[in-house]
Amino acid sequence: AQSVAQPEDQVNVAEGNPLTVKCTYSVSGNPYLFWYVQYPNRGLQFLLKYITGDNLVKGSYGFEAEFNKSQTSFHLKKPSALVSDSALYFCAVRVDTGRRALTFGSGTRLQVQP
Amino acid sequence: DGGITQSPKYLFRKEGQNVTLSCEQNLNHDAMYWYRQDPGQGLRLIYYSQIVNDFQKGDIAEGYSVSREKKESFPLTVTSAQKNPTAFYLCASMDSDNQPQHFGDGTRLSIL
Numbered sequence: 001a002q003s004v005a006q007p008e009d010q011v012n013v014a015e016g017n018p019l020t021v022k023c024t025y026s027v028s029g030n031p032y033l034f035w036y037v038q039y040p041n042r043g044l045q046f047l048l049k050y051i052t053g054d055n056l057v058k059g060s061y062g063f064e065a066e067f068n069k070s071q072t073s074f075h076l077k078k079p080s081a082l083v084s085d086s087a088l089y090f091c092a093v094r095v096d097t098g099r100r101a102l103t104f105g106s107g108t109r110l111q112v113q114p
Numbered sequence: 115d116g117g118i119t120q121s122p123k124y125l126f127r128k129e130g131q132n133v134t135l136s137c138e139q140n141l142n143h144d145a146m147y148w149y150r151q152d153p154g155q156g157l158r159l160i161y162y163s164q165i166v167n168d169f170q171k172g173d174i175a176e177g178y179s180v181s182r183e184k185k186e187s188f189p190l191t192v193t194s195a196q197k198n199p200t201a202f203y204l205c206a207s208m209d210s211d212n213q214p215q216h217f218g219d220g221t222r223l224s225i226l
Contacts, residue, residue, distance in 0.1 A: 004156075009154070036214075041222070042219050042220070043118075043217035043218050043219045044204065045217075046214040046215075046216070090156060090157070100145060100164065100211060101147055101159050102157075102215060103159075104156040104158075105156055106154060106156040107154075
């Protein structure tokens with residue numbers, strides 16, 4: 001079975017400061033890892049993915065994430081937060097075999113204060 | 115513009131009633147998915163279909179049914195057997211293994 005943990009329900013950061021949203025995963029096999037963002041009453045928007053290759057992945061809106069196989073982590077980062085980054089963030093994982101459906105973490109609400 | 119269209123945006127169900135949520139995609143994707151979102155629980159997989167005329171149960175399929183008669187359409191029926199249907203329902207599609215899933219804007223279902 002595969003699982004994802006997002007240990008923080010909420011992260012608060014001041015505008016202009018760096019932000020980190022944590023994610024750890026558990027799978028049997030090679031992981032495909034994703035970050036999505038959700039604004040109120042909307043669907044999920046794709047931010048970035050790790051399939052293979054470089055451990056540092058760059059995505060949309062200045063976000064990046066680092067794949068760490070030994071720590072089974074895929075933390076989302078941004079060097080300088082914007083108030084408009086305030087939203088709900090989901091980490092998701094699937095393996096390269098089987099049903100190809102995503103397993104999601106419980107989500108982390110990011111609040112960026114002006 | 116290509117994308118996924120879910121309708122209606124808001125839906126109300128009476129006791130004992132079946133309701134159907136629509137999901138249409140014009141991305142030419144083979145695979146489609148239905149998720150349920152509850153506060154603090156992330157998204158949970160209800161049903162998925164990797165090809166037309168074929169679908170499989172996800173983790174919380176009880177009380178739900180689907181069909182996949184056309185590549186672009188994957189409707190979800192919430193039956194009266196689903197005792198706690200109040201949730202936000204999201205439909206997604208995917209092209210291939212290396213690509214992300216694309217999501218619709220969801221349907222919010224409530225009990226009258």
